[in-house]
Amino acid sequence: MHGRGKERKLLLITFLYTLTGGAALYLRAPGPGGLWAVAAATVIFCGFMLLSVVWQRRGTGYDLYITPLISFLTGTGVIFLxxxxxxxxxxxxxxxxxxxxxxxxxxxxxxxxxSLADYKYLFALAGIVALLLPIFFGIELGGAKSWLDLGLFHFQPSEFVKLLLVFFLAGYLVENRVLWRAAGGKEYSLPGLQEWGPLLGMWLTALLLLVFQKDLGTALIYFGTFLAMVYMATARLRYIISGAVLFLAGAAAAYLSVGHVRTRVAIWMNPWATAEGSGYQIIQSLYAIDAGGIFGSGLGAGFPEFIPAVHTDFIFAAICEETGLLGGIGILVVFMLLVYRGFKIALIKRDEYSVLMAAGFTALLGLQVFIIIAGVTKLLPMTGITLPFISYGGSSLVANFILAGMLLNISCEVDGA
Incomplete structure (x- = not known):
């Protein structure tokens, strides 16, 4: 029986943190919103504690730090929402x-x-179909046509295609790699062009579909994950260099042919030129981060409502305004710890499929965090993707919980065959 006492202690600390946030909201403005925030902190804590108890009874050896970290991030997101x-x-x-x-x-x-490696081509086909659906039946939100209207809620297939991409790449790269030893070392290489066909076919299809959807932030995540996993499977720097050249060529083509991309780049270069129009959002984000200073204005004391759609990709700016630079750094540290745990899981595994799966999911998560925070702080052009576990969005939240579940499966102490 595996003990999970450390996990529960960390979950308790996380609960006290989110409970304090909910209580602060209620004390500042008594009403149902604050009470529901307190209730939300309690529900999230009870849910994760129940999972911990179930896993202990099952005798699993899951990583003890992943659930407290995602509990912290999820609780932060709910409280701020x-x-x-x-x-x-x-x-x-x-x-x-x-x-x-x-x-x-x-x-x-x-x-x-x-056993998922046996269904890699099925994952590829499912991913392509999922990306096709919004083109023919989707609706446009935030400049990207990547949503399906299901009546009660909107569904974003691309969030789950990210997971399918990792499933496909891990299985495909393991099946097609060639292993040899030289000078006492170990090096990996991919087979010839013929075997690259299906791999490049899925990547190009995903990239073209996302250009049609105008969801270039997700396309960038797909491309980055693709490059990261190929490098981890081959340890060849030339693939990264070739990929960078392809990216620059694709970015130039997108800039010349897609007006949405030109608008995003223009906003990034000089948002003050359109301060009352398309540049308003990023300018207000920068003002909010600056207004927070080191310690922040206090929960509920800032003015994040000036940022359009602040509940989605710009929620990090609201966090920085009300919890300060220290609060923003704290969120980044938690994400860094989550990425660290993911790569550590990859490093301790003995079979290549587990290594690629864990590293792929971790790279996917880390890239998404970097791209969205870089956009909010004007380090990169805005992309419109969500901050994992924190931003509002059901598709993103559920997909990231599945990602965390896969990392837990891979972290189990007993390696698979």
Missing amino acids: FRLNPAYGYRQLAWAIIGMAALYMTTTLLSSYH
């Missing part, structure tokens, strides 16, 4: 509950994840 707009907080809490259920189902149904 209740602060920004209680309507979004209610919905995010519901999605968090669904996400925890998805986490449990992932650790239960996909615990024997090695």
